[in-house]
Amino acid sequence: MRLATWNVNSVKQRLPRLLPWLDQRRPDVLCLQETKVPDDTFAALLDEELAERGYEVAAYGESRWNGVAILSRVGLDDVVRGIEGAPGFPHPEARALAATCGGVRVHSLYVPNGREPDSDHYRYKLAWLAALRDVVAAGPADAIVCGDMNIAPADADVFDPAAYVGSTHVTEPERAALAELAKLGLHDVVRERWPDERVFTYWDYRAGMFHQDLGMRIDLVLASTPVAERVRAAWVDRHARKGTGPSDHAPVIVDLDEAPDGDIGPVVPPPSAPARRRSARLPQAR
DNA sequence: ATGCCCATCTATGATGGA
Numbered sequence A: 001m002r003l004a005t006w007n008v009n010s011v012k013q014r015l016p017r018l019l020p021w022l023d024q025r026r027p028d029v030l031c032l033q034e035t036k037v038p039d040d041t042f043a044a045l046l047d048e049e050l051a052e053r054g055y056e057v058a059a060y061g062e063s064r065w066n067g068v069a070i071l072s073r074v075g076l077d078d079v080v081r082g083i084e085g086a087p088g089f090p091h092p093e094a095r096a097l098a099a100t101c102g103g104v105r106v107h108s109l110y111v112p113n114g115r116e117p118d119s120d121h122y123r124y125k126l127a128w129l130a131a132l133r134d135v136v137a138a139g140p141a142d143a144i145v146c147g148d149m150n151i152a153p154a155d156a157d158v159f160d161p162a163a164y165v166g167s168t169h170v171t172e173p174e175r176a177a178l179a180e181l182a183k184l185g186l187h188d189v190v191r192e193r194w195p196d197e198r199v200f201t202y203w204d205y206r207a208g209m210f211h212q213d214l215g216m217r218i219d220l221v222l223a224s225t226p227v228a229e230r231v232r233a234a235w236v237d238r239h240a241r242k243g244t245g246p247s248d249h250a251p252v253i254v255d256l257d258e259a260p261d262g263d264i265g266p267v268v269p270p271p272s273a274p275a276r277r278r279s280a281r282l283p284q285a286r
Numbered sequence B: 001a002t003g004c005c006c007a008t009c010t011a012t013g014a015t016g017g018a
Helices: A011-025 A039-052 A120-137 A172-183 A189-193
Strands: A002-007 A029-033 A056-060 A068-072 A077-081 A096-101 A104-110 A143-148 A186-188 A219-224 A231-236 A252-256
Touching (some): A002 A011, A002 A104, A002 A219, A029 A104, A039 A056, A056 A096, A068 A104, A120 A143, A186 A189, A189 A219, A189 A231
Antiparallel strands (some): A029 A068, A077 A096, A143 A219, A186 A219
């Protein structure tokens, strides 16, 4: 199963990039953030195009700001909009959507920005993350928590740590909120795959930041242990940040091996082939 | 070349993004 997450910075503006990208990368599950459209607009823009490609769709948006969605062609069940117990600012914002896709509880998240440390918006961000933790803790063992987390987990995840001192995205309380998710057994699968690499997912549009690779890694895929053990590949699709009319974020793509036997129903062998024992499987790349 | 801000709206500039 291939899962991807992408902050598209307006799904309406990004249509000329999103549809060709879907055909190129063919994710089974795609989490979107910053769609910036109400649900009826999302449907009018994309339902037909996505149905042609075999996707079911759940969208949770509002006009102007925010907005998340999940596209899936491996099932889309038990959809939940928002985070139970999370505060609004002041109204509940369209920042979270969950669904069960291919046996995995998938969360598409657009975490509040925080604006300035110790501001009302910053406190909102931390309270929102605490509520998210509780929802994930109460959820299924097979889970992926992904999206624009608006936190750089470590200094290696910003192009110049000194430039970010005193800014949001790198403060200790924000990183502590991520650590609370890690304590639930969630793994940062891109960093685990590329422990020493320079890996960013966001580059400011201004001043040629992308072209100098001056960015941040704030779009994360966090997978629970049984899902993390199935990760075959995890990477940032920087190609999608190039060219005409890109989002300022690049997609993150994660490929999972099939679930262990029993999790996906009966496996029927081809007529002439004997059933293979698990011991006959190829070793899994780690 | 990856190539030097973008997107939104009871708009025509103010605001949010990170």
